Amino acid sequence: MEKEEIKKRLEEIAGKEWVRDDAATLFLYSRDMTENEPHAPDWVVMPENPGEIQAVMRLANETLTPVTPYVSGANVGGLTIPVKGGIILDLKRMNRILEINESDMYALVEPGVTFGHLRADLDRNHPKLIYTYPMAPPFTSVTCNALLDGLCNLSHPHGATSDWINSLEVVLPSGELARIGSAAISGRWVSRVPLPDLAGLFIGWQGLTGIVTKIAVQLCPKPAFLKRAFILPYSYSTAYEMMRELSWTRVLDDIAGLSWVAGKMMYGRHGPITRDPGEPGFILFVEYSANTRSELWSKTMILNNLLKDFERKGKTFEGPLDINAILRFFPEYAKLANFPTTLDFLLDYAESGGFSWVGSYGPTSNWTSPTEKGSAIMEKYGFPPLFNCRSMKGGHYGSLRFLIPFDKRDPEVTKKLRICLEEICDLLLDEGFIPYKAPNWAAKKIISRADPGWVNLLKTVKNALDPNGILNPGHWGF
Amino acid sequence: MMEFDDIRNWVVRCVRCGTCKYTNETYLPSCPAGERFRFEPFYASGKNFIARGIIEGALKFSDPGVVEAIYSCPTCGNCQSQCPLPHHEHLVDIYEAMRARAVEEGAGPLPAHKPLLASLRQYDNPWMQPRASKVRWAKELGIKDISKEKARVLYFVGCTAALDPTLRNIPTATATLLKSAGVDFGILGEAEICCASTTLRIGDRKLFKNLAERNIELLNRIKVETIVTSCAGCFKTLKHDYKSIGKIKPQILHSSEFIYRLFLGGKLKFKKEANQVVTYHDPCHLGRLGGVFDPPRRILRYLPGITFREMDRIRENAYCCGAGGGVRTAFPDWATDNVGTRIEEAEKTGARLLVSTCPFCAQNFMTGIEKKGSSLEYVDLVDLLNRLIRE
Known part of the structure; x- marks a missing residue:
């Protein structure tokens, strides 16, 4: 399919206003603060809901177009540089705090919600609860940080921010939507047990296996x-x-x-x-x-x-x-x-x-x-x-x-x-x-030292979920 | 004011950490352009990177999206308040320098801005009205014409308040207050030249220099002690931006500062109580970029019958109404939508009156209030005071 036709289809999905391919936009999304080599996407699309992401993924599969998810681009590893071009899905518009459950102590948020936004909402509306905060600027994504195993000021008792994830909703590379954790069974976003822990298919994968559209993270009581x-x-x-x-x-x-x-x-x-x-x-x-x-x-x-x-x-x-x-x-x-x-x-x-x-x-x-x-x-x-x-x-x-x-x-x-x-x-x-x-170069070093069985399993999982290799190609050695 | 070649050492300091996008502590949006367009080029960090791209040869002003991004900004400077890095105080200078270079290269300004510049060349005001119209509001008020009679204070009226019939209450109220306090003041009338804020914001440096030089010569020639403006844009331009062109000898005060002094000196007697809940919007060019936050608040707090309530984003963090930097001219719908956000913030305080101190904000707020069907009433501070000093 010609580039103009893909653009037209993207505009039909997200609306004309939310698809850009001008030089200024492509330049901005081609690089980050690191030394990693810049590479421009072909389009930047800003979806508003999981349905639009599903439609983009279906189009990407149909046209074998790479897709790279993005929120703030501040990962310090070149992880949102679209090394094979294609579509950047900037998830900033999906920035709603969907639920703060005080009784079960979790926050259900969209990927565009940042630590600053969550902190502000908790301080204003739920002062008895706190979340954990990384040593990062306040406007980085809660979801991305958790999926990338970030560390935080309560990591000593609780572990990496991935350990704070209760449940997920994710758009798979095929465009299908899946829920992970208790939300998949009971509709309550309270835990990942006692189920096969499919969250591991998305944590630490740098966006290679799915685009998380909702995440429930644990909150803690605020100490006196x-x-x-x-x-x-x-x-x-x-x-x-x-x-x-x-x-x-x-x-x-x-x-x-x-x-x-x-x-x-x-x-x-x-x-x-x-x-x-x-x-x-x-x-x-x-x-x-x-x-x-x-x-x-x-x-x-x-x-x-x-x-x-x-x-x-x-x-x-x-x-x-x-x-x-x-x-x-x-x-x-x-x-x-x-x-x-x-x-x-x-x-x-x-x-x-x-x-x-x-x-x-x-x-x-x-x-x-x-x-x-x-x-x-x-x-x-x-x-x-x-x-x-x-x-x-x-x-x-x-x-x-x-x-x-x-x-x-x-x-x-x-x-x-x-x-x-x-x-x-x-x-x-x-x-x-x-x-x-x-970053890509470091991932290659990890893979070169890894147990071959682990590498094979990694490839098997990736190929099963993303047979066309459209999600974030070039990362983790794929 | 900074030249494009001088921004090089500042734009490189930005690491795109994103702190400019929201206000510190409240974590509410800071950037009207970012809120509207959401894509990275529209935030402060994006514009910095575009500047860097141009300097390093990766982008040109003529490239698609470049001029759009650099002109889709009200130059409100909220990013300056949020950015924690050393280049923060130069962010608006960077945007204005980019616009100036875009104009020099023929890529700017936007088509909608061109009639304003043509009007300024022809009439010395951006509103396409003959000079004689500038003095219409003052008829029958018996105000000194300072080019004919000496006075200690010049009231520099500004084009917007003088020429927009819906805003004539601002100069009228200012003059009435000054008179009532016994201030020896006059106006320039038809001789008043636009401060040239518009030219600077949209990048016509040549025209800015021309108007600024004429103003500096005129304002020094009339030998007043003080120049009072009731426009935040004129205030910032005369007081701060002219420094790169020349020196204005008289002190320059915004009307809120001057009136606060009168107020402290017991020169204003209030005859009525307002009995209203009031909130205050900091105009960007008076507050964040002009350094005047307290006088309007102090006046409001002391007015009889006023209950003063602050909005969530105030002072350095105040959310821009979205009118400035050529935005209301080029993107009127966006400006109106944006002010709607600020109106909602004002409504949340429970206020009935929304007070501010800038005719340009006034235009935008009045449009926004009407569009939203808000029950708020927009009032300029001088207008409110004028209501309270009358029988």
């Missing part, structure tokens, strides 16, 4: 008391030992850390940013909550006693510093006092709009080595050793992310950045960490 404290260990090994032991206390809501240089960026220090002699190496922050003051006091005591043990063992660190004490010296740290937050302290350093990363999950028993080696790689290539980490799901695993703001105007810097990222990616894989939200 909340305390956030900062600890500044001098070495990475002390920091990670603390994080592991803190997770064993079973009383904390968040255990996370940043490299000291990231902290320096936060209070406005501009480059070149290095760790000066005598400075701590790490900013560890914890958050805990309680129903009563005495419960909060007890948790504080548990934290303080653990830190005293560390002192007795001769470990060097500063703190614990209450967030309010930190704020007196560095008001900029308010960024870490309330989520979602803006990340200007990181993005400001991206003097020419370039920002990239390798994020990964792996064993907390082996946090120190990849952190030290990854930081050294960054410094070798002239990038400040900027990383963050978080204890996940009770400390059963942890995140480790290396973040690089870079000068996108300079092709040499961009080239150097890619080499640096690839080295870090190899290192992480060597050390037992697995990149998440993996």
Whole structure:
């Protein structure tokens, strides 16, 4: 079918106003903040409902046109760059919060709903409930983050945001509509058990297997008391030992850390940013909550006693510093006092709009080595050793992310950045960490090391769901 | 005011994090263009990237969608309030510089803007009316003609309030208030030249420079101490945008600032109580881009019988009515739909009166209120005050 005919059909589906193929639009959707190579789509379509998405998928199958789903394009992995062209389905118009169920504690949302919107709705209309927030700008999609295994400020007790998914509604590549989880059986969006967990067909797949049109995510009761404290260990090994032991206390809501240089960026220090002699190496922050003051006091005591043990063992660190004490010296740290937050302290350093990363999950028993080696790689290539980490799901695993703001105007810097990222990616894989939200090049590295049985199963599932290979081709090695 | 070649170092700072799209804390929409068109090019980050694309040679002004995106923006500057990065304070400068370059290259402005520019060239006002019409509102009010008689204060009326018959209550009320407070003031009458806000917003820098230079010479020649405008657009242009052309010696105040001073000095006596619930809309060129938020609010809070209630999005976060930046001229339906959103926000406060301080906002609000069949009444602050000082 000719391009003009496809456009006409898309306009019939979504309405003329919601299909664009002008140069300005195609340019905008062809690239993101990363170093990943731009590639323009042929059309950008903005559907309003699942029915329109179904019709687009049927047309895409008929014409073998690639389709890439998109909400804000801020995934830091080139995941919405349509590497084979075709249709970008921008889901921004599907931005309704369909239900907040206070009794069963879930939010049912469309893919265009962002963390900011959900937070605002909860604060205004359901003040007893909270959701979990990533360390990302507030206007990123709740759905995309969950489907991409994002991490968040309540990941320590609950895991990645994919663990917060109760149920889904998804348009399959064939154009069929399916519900996953309890919603498929009872019409209630409360859980994924006790059923074959088909949500796994869509989580972590980077939009290769279906377009999620509704998602129910778990909400939590808002605690009466909340305390956030900062600890500044001098070495990475002390920091990670603390994080592991803190997770064993079973009383904390968040255990996370940043490299000291990231902290320096936060209070406005501009480059070149290095760790000066005598400075701590790490900013560890914890958050805990309680129903009563005495419960909060007890948790504080548990934290303080653990830190005293560390002192007795001769470990060097500063703190614990209450967030309010930190704020007196560095008001900029308010960024870490309330989520979602803006990340200007990181993005400001991206003097020419370039920002990239390798994020990964792996064993907390082996946090120190990849952190030290990854930081050294960054410094070798002239990038400040900027990383963050978080204890996940009770400390059963942890995140480790290396973040690089870079000068996108300079092709040499961009080239150097890619080499640096690839080295870090190899290192992480060597050390037992697995990149998440993996860009195409990183996904290829993962697949090259994967169990062949896993790779075959991956291909079998993809081919079964999307025999024409129309959804987000070029990603995850497909 | 920034030249296109000067925006290079700023546009590259944008990483498209999307924070510009919504207001901080309330998470309500900030960008009228983004809300209307939804596609990425229409948000601040999109326009930045288009500018970057042009600078780096990947796009041209003549490419489809480029001019549409850069002119589909009321230049309200809400994105400036939301963006957390260093280029944030230059966002409107970037859009205006893009428009200026588009005009230079013959790609802009939009066809609907061209009659405004022709009118400005012919009549020194954008409303296609002869100069003599500009003084019609003042007949029988006995106001000094400042080119003939000296006065301490110039009331710079502005084209929209002077020439739109539905808005004549604004200059009339302003003049009545100044008189009632015993202010020694005058007007320029037929000699008043458009401030040229329109030319700057839609990108005709040559015409802007011409009008601005004539205005600067005229406004310095008349030797007043203070220039008072009742138009947010004139205020922002005279006070802030002229700085790149030359210096106006007299201080420039918006009528709300000047009247607040009179109010504090006990020069205005109110004879009636309003007995109304009132809300206030910050005009973009007075508030966010002009830095004046408090005087109108302070006046409203102290007026007898007024219950003042704020909308959800106020001050730096105030949602634009959608009239500015050439939008109402080129996209009248969108401007009316957009103001409908703001009207709903005002209605939510329970207010009966919607007060603001800009004739251009006034036009848009009055159209929107009529279209929606809203029970709100739009009133300019000076008009409300004028009602309360009369027997």
